[in-house]
Amino acid sequence: MAEGTALDDVKSRRISEAILTAREIYHRYKTKKGGEIEVIHNISLDIRYGEFLGIVGSSGSGKTTLLKILAGLIKPTSGVVYYKNKPLDGPTPAISLVFQNPALFPWLTVLDNVMLALKSFDRLSKEEMIERCRSYLDMVGLSGFELAYPNELSGGMKQRAVLARALVTNPDILLMDEPFSNVDPLTAVSLRREVDLMRLSETIPPSSVVLVSHNVEEIVELSDRVIVLTSRPARIAAELDIPLPRPRDKRSPEFYDFVDKIFTLMS
Structure with missing residues (x-):
């Protein structure tokens, strides 16, 4: 508990401004019949330096679309995203995204899959890239599996490999789209605990982490701050x-007070 309190004190001093800002975001998809479906309606938010932000909403509420907009993968119908006070015009190595399904190339080894993230890092030699990738694979518990192929890994191990690939670029922001939803419950508990412990020990490099989920307990366990979305079109x-102090005690009344509060806000 003391360690978590100390980290909270440090972060409270560091969180002085937003590292990523979204202003008046609207997004609509065109239908095959020529109509439009609005999925995001007037969302403005700040992602603060050094924080773990949770975004929670029901399935189909537009959470993934919002995350892709924050990553620069989708241009919103209207509105602007700013990274360090400059408009975000597209993807950048400074913002990493972990998808719900582990996207690994089956013909590449785990090491080669992670190295793909460094292909634009011309300043690194191949030896430096390999060493860096091995270091992050060790961090996520995959030391010894560098030469394995994705079909030789369990679901949890694949997600660890994807996490290593997201972290190896030392991003400023790590965006995670329900990263624990497609693994078994015990593996999900283990992965959440490891992510939390990496942040407690400050071995996880991003300044900020954003987790999108419909799992309210997961959001309360990991987040410093939570944004609750409405059903589609998503509004705040x-x-x-x-x-709450870290690591969070999921059996405490205070923990479930927040869980109940968020469920009430979602209903």
Whole structure:
């Protein structure tokens, strides 16, 4: 508990401004019949330096679309995303995204899959790239599996490899789209605990982490702050801080007070 409190004190001093800002984001998809479906309606938010932000909403509420907009993968119908006070015009190595399904090339080894993230890093030699990738694979518990292929890995191991690939570029922001939803419950618990412990020990490099999920307990366990979205089209229904000490005690009444509060806001 003391360690978590100390980290909270450090972060409270560091969180002085937003590293990523979205302003008046609207997004609509065109239908095959020529109509439009609005999925995001007037969302403005700040991602603060050094924080773990949770975004929670029901399935189909537009969470993934919002995350892709924040990553620069989708241009919103209207509105602007700013990274370090400059408009975000497209993807950047400074923002990494972990998808719900582990996207690994089956013909490449685990090491080669992770190295793909460094292909634009001309300043690194191949030996430096390999060493860096091995270091991050060790961090996520995959030391010894560098030469394995994806079909030789369990679902949890694949997600660890994807996490290593997202972290190896030392991004400023790590965006995670329900990264624990496609693994078994025990593996999900283990992965969440490891992500939390990496942040407690400050071995995880990003300044900020954004987790999108419909799992409310998961959001409360990991987040410093939570944004609750409405059903489609997504609007911000509420925003609340989670000032619980880390690591979080999921059996505490205070923990479930926040869980109940978020469920109420979602309903």
